[in-house]
Amino acid sequence: MNDWSDVAPVDSLPEGGHIVADLDGIPVAVFKLGGEFYAIEDACTHDGAEIASGRLEGDELTCPRHGARFCLRTGKVLSPPAYEDLTCFPVRVADGMIQIRDARWD
Numbered sequence: 001m002n003d004w005s006d007v008a009p010v011d012s013l014p015e016g017g018h019i020v021a022d023l024d025g026i027p028v029a030v031f032k033l034g035g036e037f038y039a040i041e042d043a044c045t046h047d048g049a050e051i052a053s054g055r056l057e058g059d060e061l062t063c064p065r066h067g068a069r070f071c072l073r074t075g076k077v078l079s080p081p082a083y084e085d086l087t088c089f090p091v092r093v094a095d096g097m098i099q100i101r102d103a104r105w106d
């Protein structure tokens with residue numbers, strides 16, 4: 001079973017950029033950082049705000065709503081007011097496409 005979903009052509013995402021995709025109703029933000037791709041649920045664990053438009057410094061992503069910080073590579077929460085990690089999703093490149101899948105129930 002192929003449960004990977006296409007997000008965008010690999011060449012369409014510049015370094016430091018992101019794109020938000022719908023993965024079976026879940027907003028997933030895919031970032032390109034250091035030549036690698038990282039996918040997180042586009043929902044802050046503090047109060048559910050979209051987080052993809054937050055400030056990205058190195059691999060630290062700051063929620064634009066109340067300023068919680070997270071590690072983009074691991075999803076780990078780094079500062080309040082959030083206390084739970086972001087949900088991360090597997091990412092791969094296949095046939096020139098960035099792909100993600102929902103592995104939460106594996």
Ligand code: FES
Nearest residue numbers: 044046047063066
């Ligand atoms: S919703 Fe992100 S810090 Fe409050």
